[in-house]
Amino acid sequence: MLKHQEYTYEELDSNIANASLVDYLEPETTSKHLFAKADLLDKWGIYLNQTNQNLFRRVILGPCSHRTLVKDFNGLVRNMIMMGSNSYFELNNHPEVKLAALKAIEKYGAGSGSVPLLAGTLDIHQELEAKLAAFKSCESAMVFSSGFQSNYSIITGILRSNDYVINDMLNHASIVEGCKGAQAKFGTKVEFFAHNNMKNLRQKLEKAAHDCTGDKLIIVDGVFSMDGDIAPLPEILTLAKEYNAKVMIDEAHATGVLGKNGRGTPEHFGVEGEIDLVAGTLSKGLGVVGGFVAGKREVIQYLRFYGPGYVFSTSMTPGDAGALIKALEILEKDANLRAQLWRNINYMQKELTNLGFNINGSETAIIPVIIGDDTLTRLMTYELHKMDIFVNPVTYPAVSRKRSRLRLSLMATHTMEDLDQTLSALELLGKKYGVI
Numbered sequence: 001m002l003k004h005q006e007y008t009y010e011e012l013d014s015n016i017a018n019a020s021l022v023d024y025l026e027p028e029t030t031s032k033h034l035f036a037k038a039d040l041l042d043k044w045g046i047y048l049n050q051t052n053q054n055l056f057r058r059v060i061l062g063p064c065s066h067r068t069l070v071k072d073f074n075g076l077v078r079n080m081i082m083m084g085s086n087s088y089f090e091l092n093n094h095p096e097v098k099l100a101a102l103k104a105i106e107k108y109g110a111g112s113g114s115v116p117l118l119a120g121t122l123d124i125h126q127e128l129e130a131k132l133a134a135f136k137s138c139e140s141a142m143v144f145s146s147g148f149q150s151n152y153s154i155i156t157g158i159l160r161s162n163d164y165v166i167n168d169m170l171n172h173a174s175i176v177e178g179c180k181g182a183q184a185k186f187g188t189k190v191e192f193f194a195h196n197n198m199k200n201l202r203q204k205l206e207k208a209a210h211d212c213t214g215d216k217l218i219i220v221d222g223v224f225s226m227d228g229d230i231a232p233l234p235e236i237l238t239l240a241k242e243y244n245a246k247v248m249i250d251e252a253h254a255t256g257v258l259g260k261n262g263r264g265t266p267e268h269f270g271v272e273g274e275i276d277l278v279a280g281t282l283s284k285g286l287g288v289v290g291g292f293v294a295g296k297r298e299v300i301q302y303l304r305f306y307g308p309g310y311v312f313s314t315s316m317t318p319g320d321a322g323a324l325i326k327a328l329e330i331l332e333k334d335a336n337l338r339a340q341l342w343r344n345i346n347y348m349q350k351e352l353t354n355l356g357f358n359i360n361g362s363e364t365a366i367i368p369v370i371i372g373d374d375t376l377t378r379l380m381t382y383e384l385h386k387m388d389i390f391v392n393p394v395t396y397p398a399v400s401r402k403r404s405r406l407r408l409s410l411m412a413t414h415t416m417e418d419l420d421q422t423l424s425a426l427e428l429l430g431k432k433y434g435v436i
């Protein structure tokens with residue numbers, strides 16, 4: 001039986017400063033009460049509050065923008081530099097996108113009223129799917145209400161008992177959950193290879209070539225969500241051809257960001273149209289909400305009947321679909337937005353490195369600033385908060401303790417003043433705590 005916690009309950013109680021979320025997943029307690037673990041976690045929450053380390057669920061009071069109104073822990077309202085959003089182009093807040101959402105709500109109402117296979121497919125869902133298929137250079141596409149839902153549904157919808165799925169070990173949790181779902185439902189074999197390590201991927205494919213009686217699917221994030229580095233897609237495609245495997249990529253953080261026209265990782269590497277399943281979320285570069293997958297027409301059609309998050313869940317709201325059609329149009333025609341984002345990315349990566357921070361090989365708008373200690377990461381986040389800078393701390397178990405970090409997410413709309421203020425604050429704290 002898998003034990004999830006690092007400490008026994010007694011150890012945990014006296015060692016709460018070193019506890020992490022993983023310890024409360026299945027804590028060792030004498031109580032069989034279903035909610036006993038919630039009581040234990042509550043204690044940890046109180047401890048984090050008392051020591052100014054609780055930065056979860058800060059409350060946002062206005063549109064997520066490069067400067068955003070945030071309610072402080074004491075009820076104060078702060079106008080903060082937002083370095084924690086994935087709305088890379090601030091399309092969530094674009095006047096034309098908001099208007100498109102309002103118009104769609106006016107025409108179709110606030111909700112679609114049914115799952116897509118029954119009465120929940122609207123013409124604007126179809127319009128959005130056609131636009132996404134063209135944008136991703138695929139025959140067909142389908143949309144879901146979230147990126148988590150799409151990854152889970154694609155993987156459990158297509159993999160079966162004799163198949164092998166081979167993941168980069170830093171793939172997003174929604175992919176890993178999907179793989180666990182396929183494993184539990186059908187007995188699909190799940191493997192992981194060392195991050196971006198093609199030698200190790202080859203070894204896994206070699207093993208699969210001997211053991212697997214079904215098909216092999218390699219899954220990678222196009223851009224990795226905690227490090228902002230890029231999957232070596234051409235090499236992955238070469239290995240896939242050699243071993244007769246199929247490839248799925250998650251373009252959550254690449255859509256809009258990578259490629260001359262923002263079409264993502266395949267455009268960046270010049271391999272558009274060569275990926276079997278192109279998935280992603282509509283909540284980051286496009287700034288709204290939802291997930292998608294694009295691929296061959298008959299594969300997408302199959303997933304409409306066997307992807308559980310599509311079959312058993314009400315379709316995306318009309319307002320979201322309307323907003324997304326407009327957001328996609330803007331992203332395609334306004335090359336300036338991408339140029340602004342890349343100006344900011346290049347500037348921040350260079351300046352942070354010059355200051356002596358380790359940014360862990362970031363290549364995109366996600367920039368990890370490695371701190372290497374969970375408590376210090378949370379304390380620095382709190383100090384930045386007091387300086388009106390909103391960053392997200394990423395600690396164990398999301399990353400190893402030695403790699404705990406401040407995760408900066410850049411937006412096209414950040415001004416040079418926003419960037420310089422953030423750099424000055426990081427420099428001050430980095431020196432104060434001996435990080436640089």
Ligand SMILES: Cc1ncc(COP(=O)(O)O)c(C=O)c1O
Pocket residue numbers: 146147148149151172174221225250252253280281282283289290291
């Ligand atoms: C790489 C990646 N895939 C999928 C998702 C899930 O997308 P959504 O938030 O739309 O559910 C996320 C983050 O949210 C992500 O970072």
